[in-house]
Amino acid sequence: MLTRMARLPRSFLFPFALAALLIALAACAPAATPTPSTVTLTFYYPVAVPGPITQLIDGYITKFQQQNPSIKVNAVLSGGYGDTLTKIQTTIKGGGTPPDVAVLLSTDLYSLVDSNAVLPLDDNVKAAGGDSFLNDFYPAFLANSRYQGHIWSLPFQRSTPVLFYNKDLFKAAGLDPSKGPANFQEMVDAAKKLTKGDGSTWGLEISSDGIPYWLFQSFVIGNGTNVVGAGANKVTFDAPPTVQALQGFADLSTKYKVMPPGILQWANMPNDFVNGKAAMIWHSSGSLANILKQAKFDVGVSYTVGEKGYGAPTGGGNMYILKGIPADHQAAAWKFIQFMSSTDVQADWSTNTGYIAARQSAYTTQAMKDYIAKVPQAAVAPAGLKYAGAELATHNNAQIQKILGDAVQAVLTGKAAPADALKGAQQQADQVLAAFKD
Amino acid sequence: MNETTKPGRSPRPSRFRLKSIFNALGLIVLAVIAIGWAIPMIWAMAVSAHPPDEPLSATNLWFGSRPTLENYATAFQIAPFAQYYLNTIIIVGGILVVQLITISLAGYAFARFEFRGQNVLFFLILLQLMVPASALIVPNYSTIRQLRLFDTLVAVMLPFFGSAFGTFLMRQTFKIIPRDLDDAAKMDGANWLQTLWHVYLPPARPAMTAFALSSISFHWNDFLWPLVVTNSTHSRPLTVGLAVFTQLGEIGAQWPLVTAGTVIVVGPLLLLFLIFQRQFIESFLHSGLK
Structure with a gap:
């Protein structure tokens, strides 16, 4: 039977062939080939605070390259922490070479080790002086660096919750x-x-969105305990001090009526x-x-508290070296x-960004002393690190953090x-x- | 009107009044909806001129005490927006040009030719509509890596050169065009390309405009894929530059700066829409897209 439809002509393929050719041509852009003696490192870093972060990082890299002429560093802004992890996981799953160094959350440790993505740093640390090298870092910032007897990351951009209060009020x-x-x-009591009863000023505001856990x-650590112990496969969410801490958090708005009810936005x-709407946050x-x-x-800056006194988790990102990179890169x-x-670098990074310098010696540098003379409040957070505990970090970190966060929100909304x-x-x-042994 | 119609007898005046009341009500509802949609954009523009050292509050929610361009200066200082603009325009334009070629050819083939496996092929293309783009990031990255295209503009564009939605849209559009026109062109000696160009594409313009708009706005806003396949400024789009402002999880949003960055990124798109507003609306009406 004759059809009215024409057969697909061969010339139909021509535009596709042309498009393919164009792509091939575009792909042939010249790639820079470094001289054999130089190692080019790729460094992924996320941005989590405002300011000219890229310029600061580029400045450090210029200085590093001057000191190490045989090493080039290619710094890559990689979005937020979550984006950075996605980018690296995609690279690894897709068979590519991961970056040599990346700044990721300190709490990503177990997930990274579980997926066999990072290298332990023990030998390097030992060569650099072992404990005497590590002792200069604030111990709280190293709390999520150790696992299975190895050290996996060094602190880079770290922070902790503090209590801000309005001295005039x-x-x-x-x-x-x-x-x-x-x-x-x-x-x-404060x-x-x-x-003020009319709602114009609340005594206290504590956010419970974003990362409510x-x-x-802070409440739990201030109660003298934590939600996570030594093992990365065990949490203590239903322990009495944790329950008491959550009761206290909820009481602030329901019983004492010093905090607005419901979920308060982190960004606000x-x-x-x-604006004077909250006297303490x-x-x-x-x-x-x-x-x-x-x-x-x-x-005024002070510390977050629980029943027994000061207490806070740490937060922020550490530097990891990734697996699957050549030995000279390592x-x-x-x-x-x-x-x-x-x-x-930590002193400069801290004065420019507001992160706490990871090393205690950074606070003895002239640059830092000048900064603290100008902004005395900046000395409060590092001094309080002795009250700090580890941030919640386990295997399948994101999921566990969400489980606790959901429970906190359910209680604060009265559900x-x-x-x-x-x-x-x-x-x-x-x-x-349950699937994890340690 | 009073002379020609007798009150109480003819229904015309009351129906007329009722109609105009309905019209007015309709306009009010539309105005409310339009304002509701416009407020975020208007607010963003206002706040982007808010002095950075003045807090936003219920009583100081707009320009602040003195409108300033300081936030824009900071934004441009923080990210190389000029390069990002160029990249975004190349990426969005490149994708669109190739897409228009591939979807009109593919749509034409599916609408007017008969070939082996046609239905299976079309079904496979439709199936792609169900697969979210983010699920394909790893295999797409793998392909880009093997083609050695990592960190190039082509890498950002390549996965989108074909479009299932566009192919489907063009096929449906071409199918409506009377075959007699096709036959007449053939009789005049036109080959398939000439037929496509002179017979099929002109009436398909509204559909293509509608598709172009959805393609442009999607790729203008795409963030994760470009972030994954690029490393350097010379191949990254605006959205990656915007991330420097929006990912400030630690300290809470810097609204004046975030909005300035947002206005920089969406501004040209907004301008484009205002200029071509009439064409866009007409094309959406014709193609039945929303």
């Missing part, structure tokens, strides 16, 4: 503006005096604080510069992360009682972690 309420509350009870950990806290130490820039009153990568975590919510969270977490 403290004075007006008859409170001592020279110090913040020393424990949960003191914080509640907040009661600071809260993080600030909640600094705004509410500088808990926020990242990294917010200090921004708060000082906008506040028209005297800003040596160069170690030199690079040693440089980036060095006293001078569940603390004991029930945390019992459920513990069961879910146990299921997720």
